[in-house]
Amino acid sequence: MTDGTRVRRRVLVRGFVQGVGYRWSAAREAERLGVAGWVRNRADGSVEAVAEGDEAAVEAFVAWAAHGPRGASVGSVDVREEAPEHLAGFTVEP
Template identity: 50%
Template sequence: MASEAASRLRVHGLVQGVGYRYATVLAARKLGITGWVRNRTDGTVEIHAEGEPAALAALLDWAGKGPAHARVERVDAAEAAFEHHDSFEEIATL
């Protein structure tokens, strides 16, 4: 759809080992977003999200909070190229 957008988020803080990726999958699917989430070896979590701009804005807002045990310091967001995913999944660490 022409009205869809893609974003890449990098989440900094205490975001690994606290259920962040699992919670991101649930949040993204609830919002109708496709893409993926993964841990990075530098301790951040990376999210690639594709969907309606309002849904992406809602995910960005959610990412700034995360699940209960996460302590998000900041979220870096940028436009991204479309990867044309059919669902939202957790993928391997990079």
């Protein structure tokens, strides 16, 4: 059950997370959870994502990010709380 509280989290995932389908898997998980935002690879080999929506759904996305898809090896996850921007949809950025 949700209370309608919209939250936003910026997630930085480090480890072996590029070249394993992490971004596309993150997009599928976000769509499954009804979370808006985006995901992208960073030049340092990490993956950055923004997830926005219902608090429970966003927290579930963050929990998923801690292990990622099969083939990923997540070393660490940093999560920052941010003010919601009322995004719609979820995109995979280059």
